[in-house]
Amino acid sequence: xxxxPILLVEDNPDDVALTLRAFKKxxxxxxxxxxxxxxxxxxxxxxxxxxxxRDPEExxxxxxxxLKLPKLDGLEVLRQLRANASTHLHRVIxxxxxxxxxxxxxxxxxxxxxxxxxxxxxxxxxxxxGQIGLYWLNLNESPPQLAH
Numbered sequence: 001x002x003x004x005p006i007l008l009v010e011d012n013p014d015d016v017a018l019t020l021r022a023f024k025k026x027x028x029x030x031x032x033x034x035x036x037x038x039x040x041x042x043x044x045x046x047x048x049x050x051x052x053x054r055d056p057e058e059x060x061x062x063x064x065x066x067l068k069l070p071k072l073d074g075l076e077v078l079r080q081l082r083a084n085a086s087t088h089l090h091r092v093i094x095x096x097x098x099x100x101x102x103x104x105x106x107x108x109x110x111x112x113x114x115x116x117x118x119x120x121x122x123x124x125x126x127x128x129x130g131q132i133g134l135y136w137l138n139l140n141e142s143p144p145q146l147a148h
Contacts, residue, residue, distance in 0.1 A: 002030070002061040002136075002137045002138075002142065003030060003061070004030065004058065004059060004060060004061035005030060005031040005032065005033050005058065005060055005061065006023075006028075006030045006031070006032045006033070006060060006061055006062055006063075006064065007032075007033050007035060007041065007044065007045070007060040007062070007063045007064070008020075008032050008033065008034050008035070008064045009034075009035045009038070009041040009063065009064065009065045009066055009069065009074065009077065010034065010035075010036070010064070010066045010095075011036050011037055011066065011068075011069050011070055012066075015066070015118065016034055018122070018125060019032075019064070019095075019129065020032060022122075022125055022126045022129035022130075023129060023133070025126055026126060026129055026130035026133055027133075028129070028133040028137065030061060030137065033060070036070075037069050037070045037071040037072065038069045038070075038071050038072025038073060038074065038076060038077040039071040039072050040071075041063075041065070041069075041072075041077050042072070042077060042080055042081075045060075045063075045081065045087055045090070046084070046086075046087070059090065060090060060091075061091070061136070061137055061142070062091045062092075062093055062132070062136045062137070063081075063090055063091065063092045063093065064093050064095045064132075065077060065078065065092055065093065065094050065095065065096075065112075066094075066095060066096050067094060067096040067098055067103055067107070068096065068097075068098070074094065074096070074107075075103075075106050075107065075110055078092060078094075078107065078110040078111060078112060079110050079111075081111070082110060082111040088111075089143045091113050091136060091140070091142070092111070092112050092113055092114075093112070093113060093114040093115075093116060093132065093136065094107045094112045094114065094115045094116065095116050095118060096115075096116075096117065096118060097117065097118045098117070099117060116128060116132070
């Protein structure tokens with residue numbers, strides 16, 4: 001199992017708590033780094049600002065990215081990730097409540113690996129998080145340069 005941290009980019013504290021609870025319930029024990037806006041997410045990924053002292057070798061196993069974020073929206077975060085040589089291969093799962101076709105299209109156009117709508121029902125959310133963990137942390141192979 002991939003034990004690297006999960007980067008959860010989410011500004012809603014209730015959704016953060018729900019996601020962490022779901023991870024715990026399905027046995028996902030990876031450390032979780034929470035970025036509450038797009039700027040903070042990029043600062044963590046690019047090892048700058050308040051995160052300038054973190055180990056740059058520590059890359060996320062997956063990035064769970066909400067689209068509706070303060071300071072910098074998820075699509076712009078995704079665009080900047082894909083434009084940078086050090087982050088362009090990171091696995092990004094858009095996890096959002098948006099049901100807009102435009103958001104889905106834009107997410108894939110900007111290089112998302114997956115687009116998942118947040119279910120409102122907790123049991124369905126738990127099931128979805130379990131499937132995310134099984135696939136992305138257990139089954140899917142990371143590019144060799146990211147699999148530290």
